[in-house]
Amino acid sequence: MKVGILDYKACNLGSVFNSLYKLGINPIIINNPKEISEMDRLIIPGVGAAKNCMDYLKYNGFIEPIKKFLAFKPILGICLGMQIFAKKLYENGLSEGIGHIDGEVKILDAKIKFNIGWKEVEFIKKIHKKFDTEDLSSFYYCHSYYISLKKNNYCIGISYMGSNKIPAIVCKGNFIGTQFHPEKSQTNGNKFLEFFLNWKKN
Amino acid sequence: MNFIRIIPSLLLSNKKLVKGKKFNNHINAGYPSSTCLALEGQKCDEIFLIDLDSYKYQIDPDFDTLNEISKNISTPITFGGGFKNIEQVKTAFKLGADKIYLSQILFKNKEIINEIKNIYGSQSIVAGINIMSDNQEYYLLEDKEKNIDILDHIKSLIKWGVGEIKITFVNDEGSENGINLDLSKKIIANTNLPIIFEGGLGNIEQIIDMIKIGANSFAIGSMITFKDYNIFKIKQHLFNKGYKVRF
Numbered sequence: 304m305k306v307g308i309l310d311y312k313a314c315n316l317g318s319v320f321n322s323l324y325k326l327g328i329n330p331i332i333i334n335n336p337k338e339i340s341e342m343d344r345l346i347i348p349g350v351g352a353a354k355n356c357m358d359y360l361k362y363n364g365f366i367e368p369i370k371k372f373l374a375f376k377p378i379l380g381i382c383l384g385m386q387i388f389a390k391k392l393y394e395n396g397l398s399e400g401i402g403h404i405d406g407e408v409k410i411l412d413a414k415i416k417f418n419i420g421w422k423e424v425e426f427i428k429k430i431h432k433k434f435d436t437e438d439l440s441s442f443y444y445c446h447s448y449y450i451s452l453k454k455n456n457y458c459i460g461i462s463y464m465g466s467n468k469i470p471a472i473v474c475k476g477n478f479i480g481t482q483f484h485p486e487k488s489q490t491n492g493n494k495f496l497e498f499f500l501n502w503k504k505n
Numbered sequence: 506m507n508f509i510r511i512i513p514s515l516l517l518s519n520k521k522l523v524k525g526k527k528f529n530n531h532i533n534a535g536y537p538s539s540t541c542l543a544l545e546g547q548k549c550d551e552i553f554l555i556d557l558d559s560y561k562y563q564i565d566p567d568f569d570t571l572n573e574i575s576k577n578i579s580t581p582i583t584f585g586g587g588f589k590n591i592e593q594v595k596t597a598f599k600l601g602a603d604k605i606y607l608s609q610i611l612f613k614n615k616e617i618i619n620e621i622k623n624i625y626g627s628q629s630i631v632a633g634i635n636i637m638s639d640n641q642e643y644y645l646l647e648d649k650e651k652n653i654d655i656l657d658h659i660k661s662l663i664k665w666g667v668g669e670i671k672i673t674f675v676n677d678e679g680s681e682n683g684i685n686l687d688l689s690k691k692i693i694a695n696t697n698l699p700i701i702f703e704g705g706l707g708n709i710e711q712i713i714d715m716i717k718i719g720a721n722s723f724a725i726g727s728m729i730t731f732k733d734y735n736i737f738k739i740k741q742h743l744f745n746k747g748y749k750v751r752f
Contacts, residue, residue: 313624317601318582321575350603352626383626395623417628417668419699420507420722421550421751441508441751443551443581445604447628447668487581487603489545 304500307333307342309369309384311359314348315486319381322486326496339368342376344500349382349484353394353408353448356383366401373403377477379499385473385480386450394448403478405453411464417447424460424471424483430498442471442483442491449482507721508751509743510550511736514703514724515540517586518557520570524730531557534730541574544729547736548752551581553606553671553701553724560587560609568600575601583631591620598625606671608633611662612647618665631701632667634659636688638676643688646675655688656695663698670700671724677705684711686718693719709742716748 308319308330316332323330323346330346333339347369360366372378380388389400392408400408411418421441444462449469452458460472462482473480479499485492516523516531522540523531534540541552554574559566566586575582584597585606594605594617605625610617611632621630635646636655644651645658659670672692674684682705693700703724706712712723728734740750 312595314598315601315603316599317572317575318603321572321601322579324576325579350598350625350629352623355624394626415697415699417699418507419628419669420510422507445581445628447626484581484603487579489548489579492579 304328304343305341306330306344306346306500307339309333309339309345309347309365311347311351311356311365313351313355313359314384315350315484316348318484319346319348319486322492322496326493326500328500336363336365336368339365339372342372344376345369345372345378346499347378347380347384347387348486349384350445351383353383353386353392354396354398357387357392357398357400360387369401370403373477375477377479377499377502379496380478380480381484381486382446382482383448385482386448388473388478388480389450392448404450404457404473404475404480406450408448409451410448411446411469412467414465418444418449418464418469419446420444421488422462422471422483424462426460426472428459430459430472430474430479430502440491442481442485442488442495444483446482450480508550508749509716510701510722511739511750512551512553512701512722512724513544513549513729513736514553514555514726516555516557516726517567517570520567523557524726537570538573538577541580542577544736545578545580548740549580549736550751551583552578553583554585555606556584556586558586563587563589566593566597568596571597571602572600585631585633588617591617591624594621594625598629604629604631604669606631606633607667608635609647615662615665618662618667622666626668627666628668630667631669631671632662633671633673634662635673635675638674638685643685656691659692659696663696668698670696670698672700672702672704673724674704682707684715686714689715689720690718709739712739712743713746713748716743
């Protein structure tokens with residue numbers, strides 16, 4: 304299986320690459336939009352600032368190939384890699400997202416504006432009949448912006464920031480996005496990545 | 506509520522781990538990759554990896570060892586030590602860092618915070634605050650004239666846009682005497698960012714004292730390197746006392 308990791312020149316590329324490598328995958332780092340269509344799975348990492356990332360994807364012609372890929376094959380977006388699929392993002396000024404998910408990316412409205420550390424995910428829907436969520440409880444988060452969804456029907460899991468709920472897993476069509484970092488979530492994260500690699504739509 | 510974070514604080518020199526007291530007298534503390542693998546097995550919540558040589562000898566940080574560790578574990582790695590420019594930061598992220606630790610450079614070139622923030626986001630920057638004490642007087646390690654107010658320094662870094670603060674009590678580093686509770690309380694009250702405390706933690710009671718005043722993240726060196734504690738044991742103790750930890 305050909306798994307591509309999109310390198311938008313501002314992400315924890317090494318971590319994502321190494322995590323997949325440990326699972327027996329030899330990932331391909333995508334620097335050229337033309338390479339996307341040759342992949343079976345596409346992963347868009349996190350750790351980046353929204354405006355910088357969207358500008359890079361736009362100026363280098365990545366948006367259309369990503370949309371085309373999404374129509375046929377699975378994409379995993381991690382953290383910012385998920386947030387860019389929303390309609391609007393507000394980090395470092397307004398930028399327009401890919402628009403696959405009806406929502407906006409806003410700053411966390413909490414006493415502490417950063418959610419850094421491990422949190423439990425409450426699964427509110429099943430992603431897949433075969434996906435066992437029982438022992439998948441805690442994952443690693445590191446973010447100050449979150450995706451605020453217009454409708455909740457694409458939200459699979461949530462986590463709590465104080466009394467506020469934030470989407471932890473969002474799934475629509477061939478797209479699955481996580482606010483947490485599966486590549487950094489030890490055993491639970493590995494299970495999640497394995498699930499994605501074998502994921503076929505219901 | 507978030508889980509309490511127990512973070513091994515590892516120092517790197519000449520491709521090996523070392524551990525010292527009060528930032529000095531470093532002795533060998535094992536191989537980086539195998540140690541990190543063991544720490545992950547004990548469910549550490551993150552790993553701090555600080556390269557001592559890059560600052561001391563003004564050379565590039567040890568990216569090879571960072572990458573080697575990253576290949577072995579799936580635990581968040583904060584990498585630091587003597588970053589001089591954005592290019593080094595980019596290389597670190599490419600080779601396995603998840604967050605970047607800055608301390609000394611914050612006194613010479615705060616602009617680097619802006620550069621990193623605009624590319625990688627504020628959440629990727631951990632600012633290191635090194636606190637010295639002298640007869641109950643507290644000052645910053647890098648501030649020889651003792652002019653800078655510690656809380657003002659932290660507030661200024663928050664304004665510049667760092668995402669997390671690590672407080673190290675340098676005099677207490679390796680001492681196992683516990684952390685100054687009064688000053689820690691003041692720092693917590695004046696900081697709206699996640700804070701990691703380090704320096705001088707020697708037993709579970711001292712960690713619990715800190716949790717009681719509102720701390721929830723701890724970087725630990727001596728306690729796990731040279732004593733009969735490990736991450737799992739520490740977490741088990743905290744769990745038994747009713748605190749939220751992750752296994």
